[in-house]
Amino acid sequence: MTEMSNPTAAVLIIGNEILSVRTQDSNLNSIAKKLSSLGIKLKEARVVPDVEDEIIAALNALRNRYTYVFTTGGIGATHDDITADSVARAFGLPIIENPEARARLEAHYTPANLNAARLRMARMPEGAALIDNPVSVAPGFRIENVYVMAGVPNIMQAMLDGVVAGLKHGATIYSVSVSGPVPENNVAEELGAIAANYPHLDIGSYPWFRVGKWGTALVVRGTDKVLVDEAADKLFALMAKQGIEPERE
Amino acid sequence: MTEMSNPTAAVLIIGNEILSVRTQDSNLNSIAKKLSSLGIKLKEARVVPDVEDEIIAALNALRNRYTYVFTTGGIGATHDDITADSVARAFGLPIIENPEARARLEAHYTPANLNAARLRMARMPEGAALIDNPVSVAPGFRIENVYVMAGVPNIMQAMLDGVVAGLKHGATIYSVSVSGPVPENNVAEELGAIAANYPHLDIGSYPWFRVGKWGTALVVRGTDKVLVDEAADKLFALMAKQGIEPERE
Numbered sequence: 001m002t003e004m005s006n007p008t009a010a011v012l013i014i015g016n017e018i019l020s021v022r023t024q025d026s027n028l029n030s031i032a033k034k035l036s037s038l039g040i041k042l043k044e045a046r047v048v049p050d051v052e053d054e055i056i057a058a059l060n061a062l063r064n065r066y067t068y069v070f071t072t073g074g075i076g077a078t079h080d081d082i083t084a085d086s087v088a089r090a091f092g093l094p095i096i097e098n099p100e101a102r103a104r105l106e107a108h109y110t111p112a113n114l115n116a117a118r119l120r121m122a123r124m125p126e127g128a129a130l131i132d133n134p135v136s137v138a139p140g141f142r143i144e145n146v147y148v149m150a151g152v153p154n155i156m157q158a159m160l161d162g163v164v165a166g167l168k169h170g171a172t173i174y175s176v177s178v179s180g181p182v183p184e185n186n187v188a189e190e191l192g193a194i195a196a197n198y199p200h201l202d203i204g205s206y207p208w209f210r211v212g213k214w215g216t217a218l219v220v221r222g223t224d225k226v227l228v229d230e231a232a233d234k235l236f237a238l239m240a241k242q243g244i245e246p247e248r249e
Numbered sequence: 250m251t252e253m254s255n256p257t258a259a260v261l262i263i264g265n266e267i268l269s270v271r272t273q274d275s276n277l278n279s280i281a282k283k284l285s286s287l288g289i290k291l292k293e294a295r296v297v298p299d300v301e302d303e304i305i306a307a308l309n310a311l312r313n314r315y316t317y318v319f320t321t322g323g324i325g326a327t328h329d330d331i332t333a334d335s336v337a338r339a340f341g342l343p344i345i346e347n348p349e350a351r352a353r354l355e356a357h358y359t360p361a362n363l364n365a366a367r368l369r370m371a372r373m374p375e376g377a378a379l380i381d382n383p384v385s386v387a388p389g390f391r392i393e394n395v396y397v398m399a400g401v402p403n404i405m406q407a408m409l410d411g412v413v414a415g416l417k418h419g420a421t422i423y424s425v426s427v428s429g430p431v432p433e434n435n436v437a438e439e440l441g442a443i444a445a446n447y448p449h450l451d452i453g454s455y456p457w458f459r460v461g462k463w464g465t466a467l468v469v470r471g472t473d474k475v476l477v478d479e480a481a482d483k484l485f486a487l488m489a490k491q492g493i494e495p496e497r498e
Contacts, residue, residue: 017455019291020424022468024278028296032268042268044303045296047277054293077434078454079441117437152456175269185326188366192328204299205327206266207401219271
C-alpha cells in the first residue's frame with residue numbers, strides 16, 4: 001500500500017462512561033475524519049476505563065507503534081480525571097503544576113473561583129507543551145508524540161483544530177464510494193478480483209440495511225488519484241451490472 | 250469494588266471502515282447496554298483494521314484477560330472479511346467449512362445463488378459453535394470465550410440477543426444519574442469527598458455542553474442498591490446546593 005509511508009496514528013479514548021451505558025462516543029469518528037483529510041492514517045483505537053494501569057499499558061503500547069497518539073477524556077477537575085497522572089507515569093516523568101496552564105486559569109477565573117479542583121487542571125507531566133482550549137480555557141497538553149485532549153466533543157475538536165498545523169501531513173488519501181441496493185454477496189467474487197488487481201489501494205465492502213432493504217457500499221481509498229478513479233470506475237460498472245443505478249461519491 | 254466479582258468482557262471491533270471516515274460505530278454502545286443489564290462488566294474495547302496480525306494480537310490480548318470477548322465485523326462474503334481466518338489462527342485451529350453453517354446457507358439460497366463467495370461465510374475454526382443469525386441466516390460463531398458476530402448493527406444485535414442466555418450473569422449493576430446545569434468544577438471537591446466515602450461504588454462526573462450551556466451529570470453505579478441510592482441522595486443534595494433543580498434518573 002502506498003499509504004504505508006503516510007504518518008500513522010492511534011486514538012486512546014479514556015473514560016468509564018464510554019464502556020458503561022451512558023455515552024456513545026463520537027470523538028473517534030471526528031478524529032478519523034480530521035486525520036484522513038491530513039493524510040494521516042488512523043490504524044487503531046482503544047477504549048479504556050479511568051484506571052491508571054490500564055491507561056498506562058494502552059498508552060505505552062500505542063505511542064511506541066504509531067507516529068501520533070491522540071487521547072480523549074479524563075483531564076477535567078474531578079477525582080476520576082486521572083489522565084495527566086497516568087500519562088506522566090507512562091513517560092516516567094514527574095507531574096507538576098504547569099506555570100503557563102496555571103496562569104491561564106488565573107486569568108480566567110476570579111481568585112475565589114480558582115479552587116483546588118480547578119487547579120487540578122494545571123497538573124501535567126513536566127515538560128508538557130500546552131494545547132490551547134479556546135472553548136473553556138483549561139488546556140490539553142502534548143508530550144512527545146502524545147496529544148492529550150478533553151473528552152467533551154466540542155472542546156476536543158477545538159483542541160484538535162489547534163494542533164493539526166504542527167503535525168506531519170501525508171499524501172492526501174482519496175476515497176470514492178459506490179453504493180446501491182445490492183446484497184454484498186452478489187458482487188463479492190468479482191470485487192475480490194478487482195481488489196487483487198489494485199494491491200496499492202484499499203478496497204472495502206460495507207453492507208448496509210435500511211428500511212428493510214440490503215445494500216452495499218464499495219469503497220476505494222488510496223493516495224494515487226488516477227488509480228483510485230480507475231478502480232472506482234470498475235466498482236461502478238460492477239454495481240451497475242446488477243441492474244441498479246449506483247450512487248458514486 | 251463489589252463489581253470486581255462480576256464477569257468481565259471486552260469488545261473487539263474489526264474493520265477499516267470504523268477507522269476511516271465512513272462509519273460511526275454504534276455496536277460498542279449497544280453491546281455495553283446489553284452487558285450492563287446482565288451484570289457483565291465491559292472493561293475495554295479496541296478497534297483494529299482488517300489486517301490479520303492486528304486482529305490476532307488484539308484478540309489474544311483480550312481473550313486471556315476477560316471472561317468474554319465479543320467481536321464485530323469481518324465475517325461477510327467479501328475479500329476483506331478475514332475475521333474467521335484470523336480467529337482460527339489466534340487459537341491455533343484449522344479453518345474448515347462448518348457443515349451446519351453450510352447446511353443453513355444451502356437451505357436458504359438456491360443452488361445457483363450459493364456461489365463461492367457466499368460459501369465463504371461457512372468457513373470457521375474447527376470446533377466452533379454457531380451463533381444464530383435470524384436476520385440473514387449466515388451464522389456467527391463461538392470459540393471458547395470469544396463470540397464472533399457480524400458488524401451490521403441489526404444483525405449484531407440479533408446475534409447478541411441469541412447468546413446472552415448462555416452467558417454467566419453477574420449481580421445487577423444499579424446506576425443513578427443526577428444531572429443539571431452546573432459546571433463540573435463547582436462540585437468537584439465535594440464530589441471527590443463523597444466518592445472517597447463509597448469505595449465500593451463507581452462514582453463519575455461527566456461534563457456536558459448543550460445549547461451554549463455547561464452542565465454535569467454525576468453518575469453512581471454499583472451492585473448494592475441501598476448504597477447506590479444513599480450515594481445518589483448525596484449527589485442530588487450536592488447539585489441542589491448549587492441553586493438548581495437536578496434531574497435524577
